[in-house]
Structure formats: C-alpha cells, structure tokens
Amino acid sequence: MTARRATGHPAPDIKPIRPYRYLILWAELLAVSWRRAPLLTAMQFVIPAGMAAAVIGGALALRVTVDAVIRGDTGSAVAGAAGAGLAGAAGIVLGALDSHTAGILIGKVAVLDLNPRIHRDITTLDGLEHLERSDFQDRLTLVRNAGWEIVLSLWSANGVLFAMLELTVMLLLLGTVNPWLLWLLAFAAVPLWFDQRGNNAIIRADLSAAEPIRRQRHLFDLATDPAGGKEIRIAGAGAELARRQAAAWDEATRLRLRAQLVAAGWRMAGWLLFTAGFGAALALVVHQATRGAGSAGDLVLAITVAAALRQSVYTGVRYTTNVASAGRVIEPYLWLRDYVRAQRNRAGGSAPAPPRLRHGITLDRVGYRYPSATGPALADISVHLPAGSVVALVGEYGSGKTTLVKLLGKLYRPDAGRILVDGVPLDELETRTWRSRISATFQDFGRFPTRFVENVGIGDLPRLPDRERIAAAVREVDATGLVDRLPDGLDTELDAAFGGVDLSEGQWQKTALARAAMRPEPLLFLLDEPTASLDAPSEQEIFDRQMARSRRSAAGTNAVTVIVSHRFSTVTGADLILTLHRGRLVEAGSHRELVAIPGGRYATLYRIQAEAYARKGRRPPESGPGGPNRGSPEPDVRPPGG
Numbered sequence: 001m002t003a004r005r006a007t008g009h010p011a012p013d014i015k016p017i018r019p020y021r022y023l024i025l026w027a028e029l030l031a032v033s034w035r036r037a038p039l040l041t042a043m044q045f046v047i048p049a050g051m052a053a054a055v056i057g058g059a060l061a062l063r064v065t066v067d068a069v070i071r072g073d074t075g076s077a078v079a080g081a082a083g084a085g086l087a088g089a090a091g092i093v094l095g096a097l098d099s100h101t102a103g104i105l106i107g108k109v110a111v112l113d114l115n116p117r118i119h120r121d122i123t124t125l126d127g128l129e130h131l132e133r134s135d136f137q138d139r140l141t142l143v144r145n146a147g148w149e150i151v152l153s154l155w156s157a158n159g160v161l162f163a164m165l166e167l168t169v170m171l172l173l174l175g176t177v178n179p180w181l182l183w184l185l186a187f188a189a190v191p192l193w194f195d196q197r198g199n200n201a202i203i204r205a206d207l208s209a210a211e212p213i214r215r216q217r218h219l220f221d222l223a224t225d226p227a228g229g230k231e232i233r234i235a236g237a238g239a240e241l242a243r244r245q246a247a248a249w250d251e252a253t254r255l256r257l258r259a260q261l262v263a264a265g266w267r268m269a270g271w272l273l274f275t276a277g278f279g280a281a282l283a284l285v286v287h288q289a290t291r292g293a294g295s296a297g298d299l300v301l302a303i304t305v306a307a308a309l310r311q312s313v314y315t316g317v318r319y320t321t322n323v324a325s326a327g328r329v330i331e332p333y334l335w336l337r338d339y340v341r342a343q344r345n346r347a348g349g350s351a352p353a354p355p356r357l358r359h360g361i362t363l364d365r366v367g368y369r370y371p372s373a374t375g376p377a378l379a380d381i382s383v384h385l386p387a388g389s390v391v392a393l394v395g396e397y398g399s400g401k402t403t404l405v406k407l408l409g410k411l412y413r414p415d416a417g418r419i420l421v422d423g424v425p426l427d428e429l430e431t432r433t434w435r436s437r438i439s440a441t442f443q444d445f446g447r448f449p450t451r452f453v454e455n456v457g458i459g460d461l462p463r464l465p466d467r468e469r470i471a472a473a474v475r476e477v478d479a480t481g482l483v484d485r486l487p488d489g490l491d492t493e494l495d496a497a498f499g500g501v502d503l504s505e506g507q508w509q510k511t512a513l514a515r516a517a518m519r520p521e522p523l524l525f526l527l528d529e530p531t532a533s534l535d536a537p538s539e540q541e542i543f544d545r546q547m548a549r550s551r552r553s554a555a556g557t558n559a560v561t562v563i564v565s566h567r568f569s570t571v572t573g574a575d576l577i578l579t580l581h582r583g584r585l586v587e588a589g590s591h592r593e594l595v596a597i598p599g600g601r602y603a604t605l606y607r608i609q610a611e612a613y614a615r616k617g618r619r620p621p622e623s624g625p626g627g628p629n630r631g632s633p634e635p636d637v638r639p640p641g642g
C-alpha cells in the first residue's frame with residue numbers, strides 16, 4: 001500500500017533540528033570512527049594539518065629565497081628554495097593520502113555501522129503506524145543507504161575547520177605585508193555564505209521531491225512485480241503506468257533542477273565578488289612594492305598566499321557544500337532518530353505477560369483512527385473476550401475487523417479506551433513478551449526468500465534450529481504433502497525472484513499457517529482470514545485443526561482465539577461472534593443468539609448464505625457450540641457493504 005499523507009496523528013514530539021544537533025551527531029560519528037579505525041581517524045587530523053603547514057611553510061620559504069637572492073645570500077637562498085620544494089612535495093603527497101584514507105574510513109563506518117543502524121532502528125520499531133505515515137516514508141526515502149553521505153559530512157566539517165585555520169594563518173601573513181589585505185577575509189567569506197543559501201534551496205527541493213520519487217519507484221515496482229504485473233497486462237495498463245511514472249519523475253526533476261539553478265546563481269555571484277576582491281588586493285601590493293614600501297619577498301609572499309587563499313577558500317567552500325548538502329540526509333536522519341526514540345519511549349510497558357489467562361481480554365470503549373484517515377476505523381468498542389473462548393469477527397469490507405486484530409497484537413495503540421489482559425492494560429505489558437505469546441496469521445502473509453524450514457521456523461525464533469518442532473508445525477497445519485513435493489523438502493529455497501522455487505498462493509498461505517503454529521503456548525491466536533487463499537476442503541481441514549488447537553490451548557493456557565472469516569461454517573461454532581459495522585460493534589453473542597435477533601445484521605448475512613445453499617440444493621450449515629461444521633464446500637458469501 002502506498003503511504004498516504006499524514007493528516008491525523010502528529011509525529012510524536014519531534015522538535016525542529018537545530019544546528020547544535022549536527023555537532024552532537026558529528027561527535028557521535030567521531031567516536032564510532034575512532035572505535036572502528038583509530039589510525040585512519042587520527043590521520044584525518046594529521047594530514048590536513050600537514051597540508052596547511054606545507055602551504056604556509058612554502059610561501060614563507062619563497063619569501064626567504066627571494067629576499068636572500070636580492071641580498072646575495074646564496075646559502076639562505078638555497079635553503080629557502082629547498083624548503084619551498086619540500087613543502088610543495090609534501091602538499092602533493094598529503095593531498096593524495098587525504099582523499100584515499102578518508103574514503104576508506106567513511107566506507108567502513110557507513111557500511112559497517114551507520115547503514116545497519118538505520119535499518120535496525122526502522123525494522124525494530126514497534127507497531128506499524130510509522131510505515132503508514134507519509135512524513136516517515138518521505139524521510140526514509142532520503143535516508144535509505146545514506147550512511148556514506150552522513151559520515152562524509154563529519155570529515156567535510158573537519159575539512160572546513162582546517163580550511164578556516166589555514167585561512168586565518170594566511171590572512172595574518174598577508175596582514176604583515178599590508179593590513180588592508182585583511183579585507184580579503186570578507187571577500188573569502190562571501191562565496192561560503194552564498195553557497196550556503198543555494199544549498200538550503202536544494203535541501204528544501206529534495207524534501208519536496210521525495211514524494212514524487214517514491215511514487216515513481218512504487219509505480220516501477222508495481223509494473224515489474226509479477227503479482228501486480230498480471231493484472232496490469234490483462235488490463236493493458238502498462239503504458240498508463242509508464243506515463244504516470246514519467247510524470248512523477250518529471251515533477252521530481254523539475255523541483256530539483258529549479259533549486260540547482262538557484263544554487264548555481266548564488267555560487268556564481270559569490271565567486272565574482274571574491275575575484276573582484278582578489279584583483280584589488282594584488283593591485284594594492286604591486287602599488288606598495290613599486291613605491292618601495294615593501295620588499296620583493298613581501299610581494300612574492302603576498303602573491304603566493306593570495307593565490308593559495310583562493311584554493312583554500314575553494315576547499316572550504318567545497319567542504320561547506322558537502323556539509324550543507326549532507327543536511328539533505330542529516331535532517332531526515334535526525335528526524336527519524338527522534339521519531340524512533342519518541343516511539344520507543346511511548347512504547348513503555350514492562351509488565352510480563354501472564355503464564356495463562358484467568359479472565360480474558362476486555363476492550364473498554366476502544367477507538368482507533370489511522371494517521372492518514374479522516375474518520376475512525378474503530379469507535380467505542382466494549383466487549384469481554386473470555387479466557388479459553390473462540391471469538392469470531394464478522395462484518396462487511398472495511399468494517400474494522402483487521403484493525404481490531406492488529407490492536408490486540410499491539411501493532412497499533414488505541415487512540416481511545418483501553419484493552420485489558422486479565423485486568424492489566426495492554427499498554428503496561430512489555431510488547432516483546434506479549435507478542436511472544438501470540439500466534440498469528442494474516443490475510444497478507446509474509447513470503448520470505450529463504451529455505452522453507454526457515455520460513456516456518458522464524459515463527460518462533462528461539463526454535464529456528466529445532467527441525468523436529470518445525471516438522472511438527474508443518475504436520476499441524478496439514479502441509480506435509482506440500483513439503484513432500486518440494487525438490488529439497490524442508491531445505492528447499494523459496495521465491496523464484498531469488499533463485500528459489502515459487503509456491504502457489506495457497507501453498508504460501510499454508511507455509512504462513514505452519515509458521516504461526518510454531519509457538520508452543522500462545523495466550524492469543526489471531527487468525528485474520530487465515531485460509532482466504534485455500535480451497536474449501538483445505539479450509540475446512542485447517543479450521544478443524546485450528547479449533548482443536550484452540551480447545552487444547554484453552555485447557556493449557558486458557559488462550560483466546562480471534563478469527564476473522566467471511567465463511568459462516570467457520571463462524572457458527574465460535575463461542576462469541578462480534579458483528580462490526582462501520583467500525584462499531586453492533587451485535588455480540590453466540591450463533592444461536594444472533595440468528596434469533598429479528599432483522600439483525602448477523603441474521604441477515606447468515607440468511608443470505610443459507611439462501612445461496614438452498615439455490616445450490618444443499619443444506620445450510622448447522623450451528624452448534626461443539627465446533628465448526630464439516631461438509632461440502634460452501635459459497636463465500638460476503639456481507640453487503642454498509
């Protein structure tokens with residue numbers, strides 16, 4: 001699903017990124033670099049210091065040489081010339097070392113520390129809400145694999161520092177020739193300042209372009225993904241998708257190009273001003289020398305330093321540009337970090353999940369609205385799910401069934417009301433341990449490009465190496481036949497896109513069911529249309545097995561089972577059926593109680609299914625507390641929309 005604009009839930013307590021945050025980030029990166037490669041890190045300070053010394057030392061040596069030649073002091077002239085030569089050579093060698101060592105260091109820290117940290121932060125963030133926020137997704141687009149640029153900014157900032165140092169010493173030297181030359185500092189600062197303005201325009205444009213870029217990538221993925229590709233080809237929508245992709249790309253390029261032009265304008269104006277100042281300074285020194293107010297050595301020093309000054313300013317500007325353009329990724333990176341931190345703080349909850357349920361799960365005026373939605377997906381839901389019971393959720397499309405399931409799994413937090421587990425608010429339970437006691441399958445199940453055995457085993461990570469347990473989970477969901485047909489059995493690599501074997505939709509779903517069967521003692525079974533991709537006999541078989549498992553668990557941990565299904569055969573045997581309508585709970589009771597409500601929603605839906613049976617010459621499914629009905633395949637009767 002594409003993320004929609006986040007109009008609802010504000011980003012949790014995220015403050016604007018202030019400049020001092022850059023300093024803190026660089027200090028952190030410096031510490032990481034030091035731990036990762038101390039020698040390379042030290043070189044990033046030693047080399048630029050050596051380069052600055054070489055430039056200044058070279059200029060001073062030239063002055064000594066020229067003055068010594070004029071005085072006829074051969075010894076000093078030779079020593080000065082040798083010094084100038086050495087300084088020049090040292091500058092060249094250090095310059096080459098500088099870019100190589102910096103590249104290696106940045107690569108190490110970016111690839112081994114920063115990028116994995118970004119990925120870890122995002123994948124371990126609790127809940128799903130962030131993945132559905134457009135502000136989060138926009139930043140993620142910019143930050144994805146941006147580790148290099150972020151680490152580069154540290155060493156660019158370091159480069160700016162050394163360039164400033166070099167500039168200061170150069171200006172002091174120029175000041176000894178003529179104090180008016182100090183004005184060159186002002187001219188040297190102009191390109192830096194103008195460049196900064198241009199870069200700010202680029203940062204703003206990049207953030208605005210993030211959404212069209214994400215859109216065009218999504219359209220590209222849509223067209224190249226085999227699942228979506230089928231429908232696109234049948235519908236003949238390929239050209240239209242390509243047109244939309246091109247339009248999104250055009251929009252992004254236009255925004256960026258305009259900003260680049262603005263930045264280029266600022267840059268050019270800055271350099272023109274600097275060149276004017278530089279020319280005036282040279283004219284001044286020449287004028288002074290011709291009037292005999294300075295030595296020839298001073299003139300050479302001034303020309304050498306002023307020329308080197310241009311290079312220093314250029315280097316300073318280049319590094320400043322790097323730092324400023326890194327703002328493009330640093331700002332979203334810090335924003336994401338703040339978001340992750342705020343969410344983690346909000347996550348709270350330290351109470352352990354109970355070993356077994358005593359009373360059950362209570363929903364007390366629960367409400368939830370998606371960040372991008374204008375209305376609530378769930379409102380004012382109050383109901384008790386007794387320990388050991390099987391609860392079915394029914395209702396039309398979009399009535400809130402999946403949302404309720406996700407709230408129980410703590411994937412979202414209610415905006416209103418509370419969920420209580422044996423009287424303890426779900427918020428107060430530690431999320432990790434609560435989730436470790438849930439066994440869940442969803443209609444949009446995961447397909448992991450790994451071996452079959454791992455696809456199932458990750459359902460309970462600590463038991464991933466336990467092949468016996470995995471084989472038992474496979475048996476439990478009746479997937480042994482599927483494994484037998486795989487070329488390497490449990491060890492078959494899955495997913496054709498990654499060189500493995502592809503499974504049918506139903507086979508993937510069975511794999512997901514086996515994965516959900518891995519947990520030994522769940523307190524909660526969440527089954528959100530767990531058999532939507534299976535044929536009716538398989539579905540019946542799966543539900544029979546699940547019911548047996550639920551009843552067994554009820555005897556052990558007193559687990560609650562929550563099933564979402566559109567087929568009534570799976571619903572009639574539930575202890576409690578909840579009918580949702582437009583996010584509200586409109587009916588609750590057993591099958592017998594609900595069908596007895598004249599004109600009731602459930603009764604109406606059930607009647608529609610019964611009539612469908614009658615038309616097909618079959619008996620409608622019998623209800624009963626003992627479990628779901630067995631029998632012939634049934635039509636999938638979905639409730640009419642609201």
Ligand SMILES: Nc1ncnc2c1ncn2[C@@H]1O[C@H](COP(=O)(O)OP(=O)(O)OP(=O)(O)O)[C@@H](O)[C@H]1O
Pocket residue numbers: 132370371372373376377395396397398399400401402403404
């Ligand atoms: N990620 C989301 N962002 C915004 N709105 C959402 C999101 N997911 C669901 N909704 C909206 O919330 C409401 C409830 O959706 P939910 O998926 O819970 O319904 P459902 O009863 O499970 O539907 P179905 O039977 O089609 O699976 C719908 O109006 C839907 O459009």
